Amino acid sequence: MSEAPPPKKMKQTDIRTLLGHPHPEGEIHVFQFRIGYKKHKVACTTSQTVLDALNENDAFKSHHNKHINKEMIIQRAKGKVPGAAVKTDFPCCLLENDEILDINFISNKGNISANQKVVEPSVKLSPISKYKAFYIRTRGKKMIRVMKNNELALKVDYVCVYALKGETLKSALQRDGRFSDEIFSSPCELMDIFKDASYELSLPVDSLSEHLFNLYVQWQKQTSFIPQSSAVNKYEKANLYAQWQKRKSFLSQSSAEEDEEAPADPPTGERHINEKQKKKRKEMRKTKKGTGSLTKRRMIDITWNLENSSILPLTKEILRAQCKHLFEKLKEPNNSELKKLFEVEYGKSMKNFCEVSIMKELTKFSDSVCVIVSNISAKGTGFLLFDKFVLTNAHVVKDLRSQEGKLLGNLQAVFNYEHVKSEVECLPFKEDLAAYCYEKDDENGLLDYALLELNIDEDVKYPELLSYYKQTPPPRSGGIYIVGHPNCETKKMENCFIIETENRLQAINNHISENPICPYVPSRCWPYLHENQITYDSCFFHGSSGSPVFDEQCSLIGVHTGGFHYEDNSGESRSVIEFCYSMQSIRKNILETARPDVKKVLQEFERKKVNICVKQEPQQEDVSMESDESNES
Template sequence: KKKSFKFCYDKNDYAVICETSMTIQEALHTNASFQEISARNQQKVKNLSNEMIIKRRTPLAATVTPDFPVCLIDENETLDIKFKTVDRVQKSTPKNTPPPPALMAERGNFVSFYISRTGGDNIQYILQNSRLTETSYICVYALKRENVEAALRRDGRFKEKVFQKGILKEESSKTLINLSDPVDVNDEFSEMKFQIIINPNKIKGQMSTQKDKNLNDSDTSQATNFTQASTNAEEKKIETLLKENESRKYTEIKEIPETQEILNLLREQHRDLVKTLKERENLKNDGEVKRFFRVEYDKSVQSFLEVNRVKKLIKRSGAICLIRVDDFINGTGFLLFKRFVLTNEHVVKEYDCDTLKLEHSLRAVFGYEDVGSPVNEISVKENCVALLKGKDDMGNYLDFALLELSRDVQLPELLKYWRNITSPIRGGVCIIGHPGGGVKQMDPCFIIPKEDIPQAAETHYTNNPKDHVIHVITKWCLAEDRELRESQIMYNSCFLHGSSGSPVFDDFCNLTGVHTGGYDYEEVSGESRSVMEYGLPLFPILVQIFIQCSQRGRSDVVQHFECQQNLKYVLQVANKQLQEDIRPPNDRFDLSASGSESVTLCVYTGAWSYSAPGEV
């Protein structure tokens, strides 16, 4: 069985195809480029070694060991590789050999979990060489049915004192897990986050239960030489903590007056809700229900909360602008490169199909972040550089327009932050734009995997039982647009009208798409509601821009694309189409053409809106 993934070294991506039974290191060594990279990084100085650091591009960006199973990484996942020169040290916990290939090939044989690189009080330094871990967490794998200690010893990065005095504390629930416990208790270990702390019940000097007699660690001798004063202080601190926990445990609880009836109703509803949740999510017991809510909560609070990510997004948001059509605000755009702004085709409205000359006056307004604050308003040249609303030659549905400003601006260029040829199918995204023509706003949200779209729509209908006719129509529209959805990144966002053309950033603050629309409707009360929203990936847009600019003689754009390291594959695909003399289709895909005789859903500046045929 084969697995494909990529590794990134020195800002270059390399593809790897290997057997799923391999470790990451074994798989990397099947790649000729990695073999050369590894050879260049061999350290020949005595007492020094060049160690390889492998970092996953997951939300926690955790580091893994070279013997991490390939079957545990995602298809087409990218691993960041670097080498660091460190002192050659004798490891205190010799690494065990990886499991046999027959076990390594099946993902179901393993669980993976995360451990904070920093331990708790009095055991902060838990890693043998913290310089080899540049992220907040490390990712550890374990065979099901083995205990925690066996997994940590195989990992090989932990100091011996972890096994003498440590215990795992789960970060969300604060549950303590002994190193002798198996990792598959209720199958809850997978993807959990832990911190190693001092075991409050560990007897001083007690050794680990793991039967490994061949350890040679300086920490062991240090542990036996602790002074009595420091030991007493530590024990006193633990005793204090235990007393605090005990006092919190028995805090007096007072009943809110006259709430018994409400309490009974909630208890009755709780049973039905848990039953429905178990059926819908195929959960077998209460432990799985708790884990489900914990995972959903963890996902909702971790996305884009890291300060460095927020700083990156704020800096890059300087490229985002309002798009004025005549005197009306019609959407959002962003500076792609130099003086070229990208937005949606339906934002620019009317234009000549042959010359791409705009029939309305357009202006880009940068820096609108507060009412009354000074802004930078720049007129747009009268001819579009490239645009398409319809299906391209690769079968992707596009809705984009590349505009040219009348003068240069000194602002972030978002094209340099585009990385991924394939769009993310899971995880978080962040949209920054001007919904409703208001001040610049940011909306972090989660991608709806394509296989979960019907479920997400059904959940919306269940939670919003009013306006059944509208729900039936939107449900039908979602079913009819199955082919269109293949080109979309679906998510739940609060951005509706006026946000078309907003950039969509991925978990790593890289530009990944353009926010384009959504399935929305108007309630009887007049309030706008939305089932879900979508963006279009940037890769096919960039290919189409290069093709059109090559055909229209825009050498300035063509030359800029040719100079960009991250656009090599874009040029390869575009040049292949140009060589085959494939022209963009003349027939435009009209998103409102599939409407029924009485009611349809159609695109309006950033969302779908409810209207009768002929009024679009």
């Protein structure tokens, strides 16, 4: 046996190479883009533009081709203003490392950013020290039109503009191309949102990095009919007082109508009303108004706001009718339908709760989960099962298995990949498979697993998850937890619920009927689900095969394997139903087909586990008895 190479600590740049992100020459930069809910990594040089980097990704090009005549919105997740939209020629060097860009498409209203113009090489190749970036609100002060595309102004609050040092504000805005021509034909200035300062467009951008601005048209503030500062305060105070008087009158009138049938108060001179009369009058008022008094007052406020708003008359009538109907329903003392609605929604939210102790336990188990990597290509997920053996799906390594049953491609397990800057531990595998079964014929035992052996001499420091497997049939219902690397990205965990065997067909029918784009019919899904599989509805798709699945007691119950995958119209990954193979069936097959030395190690491991449980049993009984006594008291 050849000597095992020592465990290798991989740095941030190493993990990117392992996961199949080749880097061009120059300083390396990595960011992510998200279309819908799916994220993709992009590796580029800092001298590239965002569009250049995106065009190297096949998923982006495929999606972009579907919206070629639309304008692209690229929103940053970081920066001074998260959610600000950048243009397609935005330099990659101004993005933060591993920043996420959300990409959407809107109708093109003549904005030249939709059909991106070629950027001059001098701009593309400038170093980061030459750039400045600032933010402008898409809706300007005094209601001026800022953006050419009104839809962009409705979708985004701020746009992020970049400029070269020495360039003027006007030049930067004109080159950006998203701003309305009106702001260049009128004397405009930028008002700093956080400082009492204004900047003319002729000023250079050198000192304005990361500032937030409102666009302001100068001639509007000098219009003669607008009062001066002292007069403005008097005008506003008078206007507010008049509105308050109007509202007070409105409320008084409504209160008078409300109290028409209530007992009248006695004259001022009659102070001898006995306590019985006061109590009777109070009860009558309460019977008349009840909780509806407060409800009606709320409706009065809303109605007053509707009357004095600038909403169109037809919209006012619709809103008024809806408010009236809603408040009538709320005033009903025994509204069974409303009560049932709240009860059902509250019941659903209860299912999403998770005890802190379970989360702590799962966090400990997650250390055993790794990415399976071949050369520079990530294949899937795996986890340390026992001793030095890692369990994953057979289809993860199927293409790397030779006719002699040996592994090819320098296969490795990458542990601790929890964020991009993680210092991961990369451990190699032996060429010989410890156990393997990829059987699609139910008559021969439907299974999909591979047991791989680490090629190291020292003990592995991560938890052996077989210690948390109970030799009992898998649960038929309840919650489960999946820990893995979906899309072979950073480690994630998902909580979902088992779909019972008798409800599988109904769940499949429901998904297909609710998603017309789904290419499946029930007959293409239902017959391929078997007894040794646990079904659920998960978002763990490609790259997560081989992830461990735990039940509500944190017991290992299966290996996440797959589902019936398809893509919707937007290119997003969907699945009709997902499944895992039960740990019970996998363990049984390992004991039947594994190499003799592997069987011996497994049996020895389980014997030690049983001995540990037997030693702990008396102590557990004592704790149980104390608990019972405390409950009885």
